[in-house]
Amino acid sequence: MKKKTDKTMVFCDTEAEYAQAMMEFLKKCRNLPWELHTYTNVQDLIREEKTEIEMLVIAESVYNGEIQTLHPKQLVILSESGIMQWENVIYVDKYQAAEEVLKQLLGVYMEVAEVQMPRLCTNRKTIFIGNYSPVRRCMQTSFAITMSQILAEEHSTLYLNFEHYAGIAELVPDMQTFDMADLLYFLNADKEKFRMRMRTMLRHKGGLDYIPPMKTGQNLLTVTSEEWIDFLRKIEELEEYEYVILDLSESMQGLFDILRMCSRVYTLTKEDRIARAKLLQYEQVLALHEYEDILDKTKRLTLPRIHRLPEELELLTKGELADLVKDLLKELDADNNEAEL
Template identity: 30%
Template sequence: MGSRNLVICDREQEYAAAFAAYLLKKQELALQVQVCQRLEQVKRIREKSEIQVLLLSEDYSEEERNSIDAEQVFILTERAGGRQISREGADSALEIYRYQSAEMILAEIFGKCSEREAFDGLFFTKVRTQKMEIIGVFSPCHRCGKTRYALELGKKLASEANVLYLNMEVYGGIGGYFSEEGPTIADALYYARQEKQDLGVILTTLVTHMGEMDYLLPVKVSEDLKGVTGEDWIDLLRQIAQCGLYDVLILDLDEGLQEVYQILSFCTQVQVIELSDPVSQAKLLQFDRELHLLGYEDVRRKLTRQEGHA
């Protein structure tokens, strides 16, 4: 089999070059990325090898778009909407809003292509790892440094392992520890619910990096999490584990999550952040008694306490 190609054909040279540069940083990408400014260049590539993914500017006419043979065509437009555009004698093309983030453009491309068996294994070579460790970081105490602890733990472990940090707080604080723009954990939940999607392919387009550690931004709207069930979360975690991309998954958990004890039960480790003041100790005692009362003895057994900082 010859090389597999993703071709970008756009008259805005700087735009095409910037997106290509982003793609080339994706080390797992199993496609050769090529940039063209004219359709004649695309046709010359097609004469030598197949084009799996073609991104075309909307400036080209329907006749010009139909003249190029590619397995999947995407039209870069200046309007949002994601319309399907029929192509004579070929699969329909999909419109993609060109001025959204590169991560979201790539997620849309992978989302569409992963619906077709012909694209299986086309994009990413999965790195097989041993069983994934899931570390839940939780506290019934507020302002105890839980998120700071979880992030520092993740960055420390990331020096020797592939680590993904998930902020599952109802109010995770966009713009605090995290960047303000980009895909969030709500996007990962959405894709996990799509039966035909390969979450491993999508996930690599959603994560942001903090040093050597990958993370997903927290939700921007708290209501996006309040309706998520424990079963939904566990399904997401299972799919992440099945991807084989990560050795360690760190969950920064919130007491406001539905069925949070079920999520803690799914973890392989539970680290509880504590404070020494009387009020915090009373909350920790209530938490422990509640676990016992509700039958979560497994959570109590794998629980370790870590000193927090107010």
């Protein structure tokens, strides 16, 4: 059951199909800061709306001076013509993806909100799953995304890529898109404001949430170990995700401390001599620095030859690699159940 909020967002558009579609989308979103009221007639809105309006979102074609009698704390015009007809009013483009409309509305709200995002009182434990190998070109990212997509079919799941070059064009943001570096900038914000910032930066593939990886891998090198740990703890404190899948690399300070946070670590390798030598050296370094506990929860895998991977990320839930991952997740689930007994 959703936590009740005394803050109201009123949405008004005479284009009934658009209003209904937008409300259906918003109602599916977790932890919005408003109770939602929808109108397709301005006079009904003025006559019936008795609550204090935190945010009024109204289509440009129906906005008029009477609306001001409602005294909303924030007024947003859904722009239809692309012309800014009124001053001192915030405009959001109506004809874009619903997800983008929501991100912009949250951004507007966040600038002045005193009380931030409510959340579900789930007491949910977040399970971090690490993916790291010193061996290159071992299909680590394909493996991690496949696992993320399969988990997301039944569990709230977040995928985070920390590689210097993510290597998957669908995940890499263009230069205008917020990425993980932008979210880290807000690390010291209070928890609920961080929640809202994160919501504005989230992207989705099917049921999977992800934050776009850093556009410039060099930025990874500048983040301290303490900042990475604080970042992951902050995500854990949100209690929104059952699983957070970490696609890790040496480009991070504090890699071993992050691996130590994980309930399970998957290390993919190969069978050739160089791969074995790299893995041995990695394990020796862990032991040298007293991180042997990471080895205790590490599962080493040599993948069979995968003949073909789907081109679309959403299709990674089917095929040879998916079958292997599903078996591993059954093992993980059994181990988690045993640990809870």
